[in-house]
Amino acid sequence: MCGRFTSTTPAADLAAFFDVDSVVAADLPFDHNVTPSRDVYVVRVDERERILDCARWGLVPGWADDPAIGARLINARSETAAEKPSFRSAFRRRRCLVPVDGFYEWSVVPGQRRKQPWFFSAREGGPLAFAGLWESWRSATSPEDPPLLTCTILTRAPNDVVAPIHDRMPVILRRSQWGEWLDPELDDPDLVGSLLGPVPDDLLTVWPVSLAVNDVHRHDASLVDPVEPPASEVQGSLF
Numbered sequence: 001m002c003g004r005f006t007s008t009t010p011a012a013d014l015a016a017f018f019d020v021d022s023v024v025a026a027d028l029p030f031d032h033n034v035t036p037s038r039d040v041y042v043v044r045v046d047e048r049e050r051i052l053d054c055a056r057w058g059l060v061p062g063w064a065d066d067p068a069i070g071a072r073l074i075n076a077r078s079e080t081a082a083e084k085p086s087f088r089s090a091f092r093r094r095r096c097l098v099p100v101d102g103f104y105e106w107s108v109v110p111g112q113r114r115k116q117p118w119f120f121s122a123r124e125g126g127p128l129a130f131a132g133l134w135e136s137w138r139s140a141t142s143p144e145d146p147p148l149l150t151c152t153i154l155t156r157a158p159n160d161v162v163a164p165i166h167d168r169m170p171v172i173l174r175r176s177q178w179g180e181w182l183d184p185e186l187d188d189p190d191l192v193g194s195l196l197g198p199v200p201d202d203l204l205t206v207w208p209v210s211l212a213v214n215d216v217h218r219h220d221a222s223l224v225d226p227v228e229p230p231a232s233e234v235q236g237s238l239f
Contacts, residue, residue, distance in 0.1 A: 001075045002130070002153050002170040004213065005103040006032045006119075006224065007040060009127050014041055014052055014099050017127055018178070021049040028054065032223045034100075035216050036074040042151050044096040044134055045182045055096075059152035060137040061086050067137060070150050076133060078154045078171050078196040082189035087152070090133035092187040097178060098130040098153055102224065104213055105166040109230050117213045118165050119224050123205040130154070131171035131181060131196060160201045172199045 008030045015023045025041055034040060034057070042055045058070030063085075073086055081087040102121035109116050122128050131154040136147040154171040162169040173181055177195050180186055207226040212218055 001168055002103055002105075002155055003036065003074065005034050005100040005130075006121075007034050007099070008032065008101045008221075009099065011041065011052060014043075014127065018043045018052065018097065018099065018129070019050065020052045023052045025052045025054040029219075030221075031219050032221050033213055033216065033219045037071060040151065041099050042096040042132060042134060042149075043099065043129075043178075043182070044094070045184055050182060053149065055134055055149040055151040057153075058150055059086065059090070059133060059135055060148060060150045062089070062135055062137055064137060065140070067139075067148055067150075073152050075155050076152045078131070078156045078193070081133070081154060082193060087133055088189075090135050090152075091189065091192060093184045094134050095181050095184075095192070096132040096134045096151060097173065097182065098132040098151060099127045100130055101127055103128075103170060104209070105162065105169070107165040112230075114211065116230055117209050117211065118206050119209045119226075120162070120204050120206045121224075123203060129173045129175075129178065131173050154196065156196060156198070159198050159204075161204045161206060165206070171196050172203065174199070 011025050011027050036057050039054045040057045042053050059073040060067045060070040076087045081091045104117050106115035106117050132151045134151045136149055138147050139145050155168045156171050158169040208229040210227050213223045
């Protein structure tokens with residue numbers, strides 16, 4: 001799964017990077033430890049315009065009675081999203097990009113209960129574009145309330161960089177794929193699914209970080225500082 005990432009690029013810079021037509025997102029604080037249920041930036045199409053918006057991380061399907069379901073829907077498996085009731089409608093017509101500056105995964109440390117966190121980012125720098133889905137949810141009991149915009153991040157089998165650390169990774173889309181992914185008129189599940197292939201191994205760089213990232217109350221830049229990896233990892237396939 002993808003459960004933590006960093007978001008440190010200003011909205012204006014994201015708007016330029018993703019070639020959006022308008023920005024409706026509020027400026028979010030820089031965050032080196034974004035956790036589920038927080039507001040995140042999303043790039044989506046609305047009325048034929050590509051916009052930079054904000055959504056709560058954790059998708060709430062339109063048919064849900066309680067938005068608390070979003071806590072269980074922070075990720076969608078790319079292999080099954082087209083069929084799952086929670087995701088299939090959004091997979092056809094409400095796709096988005098989730099801009100991030102990097103993400104965390106954890107590896108098992110042999111002989112220890114704790115897991116070692118690792119930070120992944122683009123080797124060449126700049127934001128990464130996660131493949132996401134979005135929904136707009138309204139309360140049936142309080143229809144006068146504004147709609148709640150939510151999102152989920154698609155995951156897939158890992159590439160060779162992520163595989164030694166975790167058995168899943170977020171789907172990362174290349175710039176050449178953004179237009180098709182965001183196009184709401186592309187609603188053939190097979191064609192949509194064809195965009196969710198692996199990314200090149202040389203796209204990402206990775207290093208170990210401290211256990212401080214496990215604290216959901218920590219959001220400072222020191223969380224991505226490199227640390228010495230566990231001895232077992234140094235001797236293994238990661239280095």
